[in-house]
Amino acid sequence: MTFESSSRAWMNAELDMLRDTARRFFETECAPRQADWAKQQHIDREMWSRAGELGLLCAGIPEQYGGGGGSFLHEAVICEEQMRALVNSFSINVHSGIVAHYLLAYGTEAQKQSWLPKMTRGEIVAAIAMTEPGAGTDLQRIKTTAIRDGDHYVINGAKTFITNGYHADLICVAVKTDPQAKAKGVSLVMIETRDLPGFRRGKLLDKIGQHGQDTVELFFDDMRVPVGNLLGEEEGRGFAQLMQQLPRERLLLAVGSAATMQRAVDDTLAYVRERNVFGAPLMSLQNTRFKLAECQTQATIARTFVDDCIAKLARGELDVPTAAMAKWWISQTTCQVIDECLQLHGGYGYMNEYPIARMYTDARVGRIYGGANEVMKEIIARAMDQKV
Known part of the structure; x- marks a missing residue:
């Protein structure tokens, strides 16, 4: 079973070529270095430039801004191959699938021309900073403030669990431009971190999985950022901007989880064919066969659901509740399938030298980031309750 199956209606020759390029890059240039990156807790900076050279960054951004001129389909293919190769030490999803699209959707022409071409080439690394020590999924309660002072915002606060934060040159920061308001007080401000007074990165965070992924804390102490770095035409639009982009972001998470689930099944099938128990291959035992049949069925359902959501997004029809369903169910099912595998x-499954062990710890965060799965269920329930 593979993700390039001809039964996937949205695949075409161009996407197949992109898949081949992405697969070679992740398998030959990245996967062999995962152990080293896990030890240092971040990738080597030049890998971003290398990904840019191969056209794997900002594939869904128009060519006029230096991007690949593709669509979400191109980003989905890259995401699948990255997760299939178990290369999670840097987040192209955050850089290309999230921050680049915030700029494309809400940025001024000057902002797009300034940052998107550099992001495409890997000259700058992008991150998004929403979560705070005291505010996770509930973004209306963030405490980081951006108070206008002439032509600048003075930003104070802290963010945590920031993916790509160690290398980030450009960060989309959720702030309160009106500290007294809730949703209407939230704005998004882009910050360029290089030599920026008042900006400080905390330590690399020690996680139970995804050890090579550079996840850090960020601190802002009277940090001054030009008012022109506001994302959008006016203050107070940040919460709406975040909500508008979430279906896309959550679908990317579902795409990656589905790819990981299939990799777990494929690896386990290969293992049980070779492993002998009681003088016969483990695959000959009925329990093994039934368990794998169940796992493959779930992986197939996940892939089918993802494909349907991708088609909906391409038509502009993917709604918030459906994206929430895909995110929670596929991330949850991935954890269950990996556990069975x-x-x-x-005993070998408990050894880190086997990919299944790394999948077990790496996949767990999928039920948390992008909005905890409990919140996804609340979103779905509210939509159900509103139906007449």
């Missing part, structure tokens, strides 16, 4: 590996 690890069990079939026996």
